[in-house]
Amino acid sequence: MRYLLALDQGTTSSRAIAFDTQGRVAALAQQEFAQHFPQPGWVEHDATEIWRTQLAVAQECIKKLPGALQGSARAATQIVAIGITNQRETTVLWDRATGRPVAPAIVWQDRRTTARCEALRRAGKAALIQRKTGLVLDAYFSATKLEWLLDRVPGARARAEAGELAFGTVDSWLVWQLTGGRVHATDPSNAARTLLMNIHTLDWDDELLRLFHIPRALLPRIVPSSGVLAETDASLLGAAIPIAGMAGDQQAATFGQACFAPGMAKNTYGTGCFMLMNTGARPVASRNQLLSTVGWQGPEQADAPRTAYCLEGSVFMAGATVQWLRDGLQIIQSAAEVEALAASVPDTGDVFLVPAFTGLGAPDWDGRARGTLVGLTRGSTRAHIARAALEAIALQSADMFGAMSRDAGLPLTELRVDGGASRNDLLMQLQADLLGVPVVRPQVTETTALGAAYLAGLAVGVWSGGDAIAAQWAVDRRFAPRLPEHARLARIARWREAVARSRGWAREEA
Numbered sequence: 172m173r174y175l176l177a178l179d180q181g182t183t184s185s186r187a188i189a190f191d192t193q194g195r196v197a198a199l200a201q202q203e204f205a206q207h208f209p210q211p212g213w214v215e216h217d218a219t220e221i222w223r224t225q226l227a228v229a230q231e232c233i234k235k236l237p238g239a240l241q242g243s244a245r246a247a248t249q250i251v252a253i254g255i256t257n258q259r260e261t262t263v264l265w266d267r268a269t270g271r272p273v274a275p276a277i278v279w280q281d282r283r284t285t286a287r288c289e290a291l292r293r294a295g296k297a298a299l300i301q302r303k304t305g306l307v308l309d310a311y312f313s314a315t316k317l318e319w320l321l322d323r324v325p326g327a328r329a330r331a332e333a334g335e336l337a338f339g340t341v342d343s344w345l346v347w348q349l350t351g352g353r354v355h356a357t358d359p360s361n362a363a364r365t366l367l368m369n370i371h372t373l374d375w376d377d378e379l380l381r382l383f384h385i386p387r388a389l390l391p392r393i394v395p396s397s398g399v400l401a402e403t404d405a406s407l408l409g410a411a412i413p414i415a416g417m418a419g420d421q422q423a424a425t426f427g428q429a430c431f432a433p434g435m436a437k438n439t440y441g442t443g444c445f446m447l448m449n450t451g452a453r454p455v456a457s458r459n460q461l462l463s464t465v466g467w468q469g470p471e472q473a474d475a476p477r478t479a480y481c482l483e484g485s486v487f488m489a490g491a492t493v494q495w496l497r498d499g500l501q502i503i504q505s506a507a508e509v510e511a512l513a514a515s516v517p518d519t520g521d522v523f524l525v526p527a528f529t530g531l532g533a534p535d536w537d538g539r540a541r542g543t544l545v546g547l548t549r550g551s552t553r554a555h556i557a558r559a560a561l562e563a564i565a566l567q568s569a570d571m572f573g574a575m576s577r578d579a580g581l582p583l584t585e586l587r588v589d590g591g592a593s594r595n596d597l598l599m600q601l602q603a604d605l606l607g608v609p610v611v612r613p614q615v616t617e618t619t620a621l622g623a624a625y626l627a628g629l630a631v632g633v634w635s636g637g638d639a640i641a642a643q644w645a646v647d648r649r650f651a652p653r654l655p656e657h658a659r660l661a662r663i664a665r666w667r668e669a670v671a672r673s674r675g676w677a678r679e680e681a
């Protein structure tokens with residue numbers, strides 16, 4: 172048998188999934204790792220632990236591969252290529268000589284550089300940055316995180332200038348480790364999230380490097396998302412395996428959902444919510460506070476542009492809101508319980524939860540917004556709060572969907588969904604009701620990993636092109652909207668009132 176191995180390095184866990192050539196899951200292994208919150212608003216990962224867990228799950232997944240070679244030393248020879256996909260923006264700085272990180276990785280959710288972003292905005296830099304990178308000037312992205320590390324880690328700036336250190340998002344970090352420090356590379360979908368790459372030239376931009384005080388010597392080479400880059404060190408997985416695909420997790424999910432035609436969109440419900448719409452061969456500048464970003468850069472093909480761009484809406488708290496109900500409020504014991512609790516009441520009783528726990532992303536972009544629960548009465552119960560939490564996930568997505576339709580200049584006709592919380596049927600029904608268009612869940616919801624496997628498989632000839640991949644996409648369930656249009660719009664308007672109450676709350680010096 173031939174398999175593609177996807178390494179899916181997410182915010183809360185490292186996963187490895189082997190797919191067969193029909194795009195079906197053949198084996199899966201997963202390990203959670205520690206989240207560090209050393210100060211309010213800070214979120215860190217230990218990059219060494221990221222690598223250790225990622226390697227362990229890759230090895231475990233290979234052991235689990237079905238067939239005659241199961242568990243044998245030769246099992247890895249069935250893997251024809253590896254695709255890497257990863258939490259994006261998270262910033263790793265390491266020593267080229269030892270391969271060890273010089274500081275904890277600063278995670279995409281970390282807000283410590285909010286004040287720096289505000290200063291740059293006051294200095295009038297936001298428009299330049301949006302024009303070149305397609306991004307909003309926000310602490311979410313890598314550049315100010317890397318600048319912070321260079322300024323605060325003793326000796327880091329001098330060592331960076333001397334070429335002794337390497338920067339990378341998690342894809343680069345994994346490639347470095349998988350190749351025993353031979354290859355320092357990233358792909359345009361990840362580089363597009365750093366605030367350092369020009370999305371028009373697809374190269375690091377000198378003006379941006381100067382603005383953020385980043386020495387070029389730190390940066391990885393930018394290579395296509397689909398293409399053989401290197402072979403893994405044979406001692407790690409039991410064979411030298413080509414690394415042939417690499418993309419940020421949300422772009423990989425868009426690829427795995429076969430959103431190949433302009434106008435096709437997907438939403439992933441994980442820790443956060445990320446809605447991406449394919450905009451074709453050119454970036455579309457958003458007029459509604461969305462991001463323009465690189466979808467992927469593939470091999471040259473007759474039926475698809477080499478580089479596909481996307482519009483993206485990023486919401487920081489989606490499934491994580493459910494985690495907060497479980498771990499913070501402790502009104503449920505498992506994430507799955509939220510569905511029955513929320514379904515035990517017919518509506519929220521006009522209670523709204525705005526989950527701005529780490530500020531608000533698209534389309535409000537307010538680093539100082541904070542979580543807000545409004546509309547409580549003596550009749551409010553934990554069921555109303557649970558339902559308000561699910562509605563909040565769907566309402567935030569409805570905001571992004573509205574902005575996307577306005578940017579695209581055409582009404583979107585359906586939304587493909589995936590991610591852990593997309594298993595929640597009530598949430599998916601609420602989503603269809605609040606969008607006013609059908610929500611479609613595919614049979615394989617591991618679309619992030621699947622997208623990475625497809626990118627790798629295309630490069631080594633397992634799939635011939637987008638059509639062969641799209642033919643494997645199959646529907647699990649379609650949720651049709653049931654709410655009358657006037658009720659839908661009224662609900663969204665009421666939600667916007669709640670959002671307004673959450674804004675600008677944090678006073679601390681970020």
Ligand SMILES: Nc1ncnc2c1ncn2[C@@H]1O[C@H](COP(=O)(O)OP(=O)(O)O)[C@@H](O)[C@H]1O
Nearest residue numbers: 181441442490491493494506507590591592595
């Ligand atoms: N049935 C459910 N209803 C709502 N949220 C859920 C459900 N199951 C899982 N989740 C949420 O989904 C998230 C996990 O999804 P996953 O796609 O694995 O996330 P990530 O890749 O961001 O770590 C968690 O935040 C969890 O709270």
Ligand SMILES: O=P(O)(O)OC[C@H](O)CO
Nearest residue numbers: 181182258259441442443
């Ligand atoms: O790890 P996830 O699935 O929460 O995705 C994180 C995003 O890539 C952050 O931009």
